[in-house]
Amino acid sequence: MAGGAGAVSVGERAVAEAAAKVSEMLERVFATAQETGEQAARLLVRARARDRRLSSRDLTELQPLLRRQLARHIGLISGTGFVASPGLLADVPAWMEWWQTRVGGGVQPMLLDLDPATSAYSDYTHWDWYALPRDTGERAVSGPYVDYLCSDEYSLTLAVPVRLDGVFSGVAAADVYLRHFEAAAGPALAGIPGPAYLVNPRGRVAASNTPAHLAGSLVRDLDAASARGELLLHPCGEIPLVLVTEP
Amino acid sequence: MNRLSSAARRAVFAPLDTEAKVEAVARRLGDAIVLGLLADGEQLPGESELAALLGISTVTLREALMALRQQGLVATRRGRGGGTFVCAPADTLHDRLSQRLNAQTAEELRDLGDYYASIAGGIAGLAAERADRQDLDAPHRSLQDFAAAEDAATRARIDGRFHVEIAAAAQSARLTREEIRLQTEIGPLLCLPFMDAEVHRIANEQHRALLEAIAAGDAVRARSLAEDHVHDQVRHLIERRMEGAKAWPVEQVR
Numbered sequence: 001m002a003g004g005a006g007a008v009s010v011g012e013r014a015v016a017e018a019a020a021k022v023s024e025m026l027e028r029v030f031a032t033a034q035e036t037g038e039q040a041a042r043l044l045v046r047a048r049a050r051d052r053r054l055s056s057r058d059l060t061e062l063q064p065l066l067r068r069q070l071a072r073h074i075g076l077i078s079g080t081g082f083v084a085s086p087g088l089l090a091d092v093p094a095w096m097e098w099w100q101t102r103v104g105g106g107v108q109p110m111l112l113d114l115d116p117a118t119s120a121y122s123d124y125t126h127w128d129w130y131a132l133p134r135d136t137g138e139r140a141v142s143g144p145y146v147d148y149l150c151s152d153e154y155s156l157t158l159a160v161p162v163r164l165d166g167v168f169s170g171v172a173a174a175d176v177y178l179r180h181f182e183a184a185a186g187p188a189l190a191g192i193p194g195p196a197y198l199v200n201p202r203g204r205v206a207a208s209n210t211p212a213h214l215a216g217s218l219v220r221d222l223d224a225a226s227a228r229g230e231l232l233l234h235p236c237g238e239i240p241l242v243l244v245t246e247p
Numbered sequence: 248m249n250r251l252s253s254a255a256r257r258a259v260f261a262p263l264d265t266e267a268k269v270e271a272v273a274r275r276l277g278d279a280i281v282l283g284l285l286a287d288g289e290q291l292p293g294e295s296e297l298a299a300l301l302g303i304s305t306v307t308l309r310e311a312l313m314a315l316r317q318q319g320l321v322a323t324r325r326g327r328g329g330g331t332f333v334c335a336p337a338d339t340l341h342d343r344l345s346q347r348l349n350a351q352t353a354e355e356l357r358d359l360g361d362y363y364a365s366i367a368g369g370i371a372g373l374a375a376e377r378a379d380r381q382d383l384d385a386p387h388r389s390l391q392d393f394a395a396a397e398d399a400a401t402r403a404r405i406d407g408r409f410h411v412e413i414a415a416a417a418q419s420a421r422l423t424r425e426e427i428r429l430q431t432e433i434g435p436l437l438c439l440p441f442m443d444a445e446v447h448r449i450a451n452e453q454h455r456a457l458l459e460a461i462a463a464g465d466a467v468r469a470r471s472l473a474e475d476h477v478h479d480q481v482r483h484l485i486e487r488r489m490e491g492a493k494a495w496p497v498e499q500v501r
Contacts, residue, residue, distance in 0.1 A: 108299075111300055120405055120407065120408040121408065126384070126385060126388065128381075144418070145415065145418075146414070146415035146419065146420050146423045148411055148412075148414075148415050148423050148427065152420060152423065152424050152427070153420055154418070154419075154420040202379055202381065203379070204379070204418075216377060216418035216419070217377060217418075218377055218379060
């Protein structure tokens with residue numbers, strides 16, 4: 001590594017700045033999902049306290065918050081909302097209270113056919129953004145992946161579990177289109193002198209400063225390459241993305 | 248130089264794809280009615296709500312509904328309790344889809360197949376390079392659901408999902424969108440061959456082999472299997488199209 005003991009090279013500083021930038025940006029997205037999750041839980045707990053069965057109508061009060069979130073994070077967050085676990089609500093088999101940006105500007109609610117009798121895509125419980133928070137109890141970054149359920153865009157989805165009385169009841173999440181992520185993270189990556197790219201825990205590249213590792217490609221055997229000293233892995237705060245550089 | 252009349256100007260500068268949109272909307276809703284996804288007697292959402300759902304203007308929606316009324320697939324009742332209602336067609340799914348198939352020439356179907364095969368081949372090759380094991384969980388589930396599907400409409404639906412999931416595993420949003428678009432064009436027609444248990448069995452084998460090649464990272468083999476699969480499917484459609492044509496000219500001559 002360049003730089004003696006105590007000295008910090010230009011490259012090292014650029015790496016630290018890029019990791020901090022990614023962490024700060026995605027923490028903002030997680031904070032948004034967290035805010036949604038907390039309000040969804042409040043609404044549902046209140047409805048349940050009125051001693052009645054939960055209904056999709058109990059979630060309509062989320063809408064002003066979701067619209068505000070999209071307005072506040074233009075160019076970063078393109079979809080936001082709460083996804084109920086199937087069976088939570090009495091009036092529908094499954095439900096997504098979800099808002100997204102419109103192609104020409106403005107926002108719209110997403111209305112999906114979640115009836116298993118008519119839609120081949122009605123079961124959303126297999127998607128990482130649902131399954132990871134459910135199975136680990138922790139927040140999760142899913143993707144990059146092609147979101148053919150909601151937006152048909154290449155996306156990251158950041159999701160947090162929502163619990164009612166300690167029971168997993170769904171996830172609150174926010175979508176970041178990969179092109180927006182790249183636009184935001186790109187300048188910081190470009191400041192790093194050598195090849196540098198961000199990968200998710202499965203080794204999928206999310207953003208990069210080198211054509212050798214473009215977004216969407218897989219870096220296989222990352223840990224082995226790191227153990228051999230061929231690659232350096234830098235954490236991005238608490239965000240489960242790793243910044244990879246070459247020594 | 249002659250100035251265009253104002254009406255003619257409006258026509259010239261009208262959004263180019265309005266006509267295509269009317270047709271696309273009428274076909275989407277018509278397919279849903281023919282396939283039984285919208286039940287007989289079901290009331291459609293109000294015009295403004297439906298237009299917003301579909302992302303089209305109410306004018307475009309009205310034209311599409313008019314086309315559906317002419318085909319007898321919806322009826323509109325005025326006044327209290329009025330609205331637009333689904334009229335399930337009296338003739339069978341088989342007849343409706345055959346009509347739809349027979350509206351295209353064998354040459355058009357062949358060309359559609361060529362285009363779809365190159366898209367599907369490209370998708371399969373990229374998926375073999377880029378998919379990891381977890382990316383293939385979804386198509387693996389669809390593989391099993393497809394094998395277990397008993398009626399033609401379910402088979403066609405799961406078949407479509409399987410191919411969309413592979414497109415997503417290729418990590419390309421554009422190719423996924425194109426796959427979805429092709430599915431809406433060709434998917435309902437595939438109900439016809441999928442009525443045949445043998446066609447279903449062979450498609451299932453082809454899906455399995457394709458998924459194995461992708462999982463093995465064998466891009467060349469995945470591409471060729473995907474192309475063969477599409478060509479087989481389209482060949483089934485062309486065969487049915489040509490069988491349909493044999494009965495037809497006699498009627499025409501009389």
